[in-house]
Amino acid sequence: MNHFHYQNGELFAEDVAIARIAREVGTPFYCYSTATLQRHYTVFAEALKAAGLDATICFAAKANPNMAVIRTFAQLGAGADVVSEGELRQALAAGVPAARIVFSGVGKTRHELEFAVAKGIFQINVESEPELEMLSEIAAARGQVMPIAIRVNPDVDAGTHAKITTGKKENKFGIEWTRAREVYARAKALPGVEPVAIACHIGSQLTELTPFREAFLRVRDLVAMLRADGIDIRRLDLGGGLGVPYDDETPPEPAAYAEVIKATLGDLGCRFVFEPGRLLVGNAGILVSRIIRVKEGSTRTFLIVDAAMNDLARPSLYDAYHSIFPVAEPKAGAALAEVDVVGPVCETGDTFAKQRRLPPMRTDDLLAFGTAGAYGAAMSSTYNTRPLIPEVLVKGGDYAVIRVRPSYEDMRSLESLPGWLNDE
Structure with a gap:
């Protein structure tokens, strides 16, 4: 059991709309209940x-x-x-x-x-x-x-x-x-x-x-x-x-x-x-991502999302399954189509799901990845110089950002050039 549910046509974490967090925090992000x-x-x-x-x-x-x-x-x-x-x-x-x-x-x-x-x-x-x-x-x-x-x-x-x-x-x-x-x-x-x-x-x-x-x-x-x-x-x-x-x-x-x-x-x-x-945290978290674009390939349709394998490594590392569902509740009886859900990293392994049956999705729609509270943020990296993504904790009708998204300047501040590479 978890406390992520549809209410009035949109996904909520307890009493907080996921779409609201996406607007205020940006995507992708982890959300825990x-x-x-x-x-x-x-x-x-x-x-x-x-x-x-x-x-x-x-x-x-x-x-x-x-x-x-x-x-x-x-x-x-x-x-x-x-x-x-x-x-x-x-x-x-x-x-x-x-x-x-x-x-x-x-x-x-x-x-x-x-x-x-x-x-x-x-x-x-x-x-x-x-x-x-x-x-x-x-x-x-x-x-x-x-x-x-x-x-x-x-x-x-x-x-x-x-x-x-x-x-x-x-x-x-x-x-x-x-x-x-x-x-x-x-x-x-x-x-x-x-x-x-x-x-x-x-x-x-x-x-x-x-x-x-x-x-x-x-x-x-x-x-x-x-x-x-x-x-x-x-x-x-x-x-x-x-x-x-x-x-x-x-x-x-x-x-x-x-x-x-x-x-x-x-x-x-x-x-x-x-x-x-x-056991304690897996079901208590989701990863929320936005669709960058829908790409029609010669044999497959790709949903390219703004989360990537560096944010959630389990599918590429273990061929692990995560449920994927829209943040906007699909209409009853909506037709399902097989799509590949992939990230933007330059690796074929940056694939979350192959031929997953989902309702019609469009650019800028939000998707949630279920059971992402364990070994999600914990295993994330900055591969492709992508910032670590925020973590959000919800309690009732409130939420707090419990890990911020670093800026590119924050990331670069951890590095330095040796003296022989500095311009004279």
Whole structure:
């Protein structure tokens, strides 16, 4: 469910007309609904509570690191799961307490680890033995003991896109589960770190519960072995990954997901940490774009829009599907025609949809791309020297620009000419 709907013939975000935002802010832009963010978080949290799980929810900031989005969740009680110093700083600036921040990621630098330890965050998820040794050295030098989880790779196929699966033994993430006891023993012996948790995240956009169940059963076995080894496992960090509907998928409801956790891990007396990202923000955002022109090709009709692959990379990167619909509500029974929706970037890959059936569209009409709240703005770039596009947050009848569109002068101010290229 989301809070984007037609009213009096035009698309609204909650109680704000999308066409109004387009006039006042310009296109393209991202638009997020506060009511949808709040609803998705509440549904997930209540499902965990109903299953009797002692849970901490840390929003995966990589899905949408905008400070206003992070703060919206923080005000509901969420923490943050971060994968870089930049995201950690963003979470802190948004008001997330350090005691509710988990630092994940396979390539943490020494400087990033030093910063995280200095801030006293809740947990660092260690993904390799060299990282473990480095973190021990850093924390011990500061006279601190850092709570850690070791991310275990359970070698479970998540059944999702190859570029977003993370739990198979050939993936770069985590430590192979068959070596976990050895690595935990090393962690127990090192100064400055305390292994208190197991972390496991097998991928993103999962639409079936079976891979979760398989991974969680392996985690269960590992808990028993580690406790037998004298390691006090008190937390289980189960990551995120539960999918959202982009097209005709029917992902499991949070309540069903929670019941799988209860059945496989619920009797271990552990506190659970969850790191949902896409689940919370995907459906809460749309990308709004204006049609530059309608081009009739020899075999196809192209709708050329002012958004591009640098604004929304998922279709070109993953061949991902996003629903596309007019901002002006089509008339009932309007004839549909197959069109290609493409952007202006000089790449054939700058294509949002091929042979998509849409009602008649004209130059300057507005289109909305659905389920764009996750990995949209977060993955955008300035390719073709195109400015990053605005992000807008709606709440009821109000809206605010939460990331401005930089001017070309702003972009150019980040660059400089070396002395030998300056005119004499």
